[in-house]
Amino acid sequence: MGFISAIKETLSRHKDSGAYLSGFKKTSSIFRSHSKELSKNFKGVNDEFLEDLTVMLLEADVGIETADEICHRLVGKVEEKFFITFNSTMDMLFEIMADIYNESSIAPLKFNDDGLTVILLVGVNGSGKTTTAAKLCHRYQQENKKVMLVAADTFRAGAVDQLLTWGERLHAPCYAGKDKEDPSSVIMDGISKAKADGMDIVICDTAGRLQTKINLMNELNKMSRVVEKACGHKADQTLLVLDATTGQNGLSQAELFNETTSLDGIILTKMDGTAKGGIVLPIKHKLDLPVYYIGLGEGMDDLKPFDLNDYLASLAMEMYDVY
């Protein structure tokens, strides 16, 4: 069985398969429409094929560097083969995409089993931090964890109320600071309260101001120091919440945050509304940051753990002449 049929079969057995398929529908339609042309004109992996393939990858927002790397590796793989078909070429393409993502090892998300697990969500305004905080809270509550939310975005009007409302809906305690209070001081008090109340997990929703690199660095460093002071260890997870619809711009944002603070990985939101699903690959290839979760809608259940093979299978699901 080829690589693509194997991952498609695995996806069909997963309970989240419907969410994945609909979430990546816009990206997979790019693979569907281009594969038809690629298949019709297929005369081997020649310059024309590579050019068309690059266009397909760029449309899915894989980015030029990663697309070039994929093509380069494909040429290398094809040279080792005696006979290729369009279908076997697509298998090689998807294997290369998987290799690129899996090149460096991916650590599982850290949880502090002996005490409080602290999760910091960072990212620019509108990326989906507050919604993601609520979705994560809901997810961990279902695992019978005691979860507290901390509303540390004291700058954006309405941001604290937005998280308080989620807290009510989820029956989760939500610690809120005062208007215009320093976010770090809210985090400090929130963590102390979570500890005192015997919580398992505290999720801190932070402010997303991105004026200059130096300000961002100062603010993120301050938050990290405060977490250490409040709970005696670094945040267990510092996750960048990235809006997938921003594509290559999002990649630059990730680059900036990654240079500024020590990130554990990414949560990619709004995957449901975009054809830019290819962004997963350059995030890992260029920045070495794994994607841990993907946001596939606005509801509390619309956050799924990221699975590479399910993701690739979703992209390949409707490709022409690929089985």
Ligand SMILES: Nc1nc2c(ncn2[C@@H]2O[C@H](COP(=O)(O)OP(=O)(O)O)[C@@H](O)[C@H]2O)c(=O)[nH]1
């Ligand atoms: N379609 C969709 N919308 C999302 C997703 N995540 C967040 N949103 C929406 O994006 C908007 C901004 O989200 P918010 O959590 O307030 O962003 P924040 O400024 O980073 O806290 C809101 O309207 C959310 O409902 C997602 O995965 N899919």
Ligand SMILES: [Mg+2]
């Ligand atoms: Mg917010």
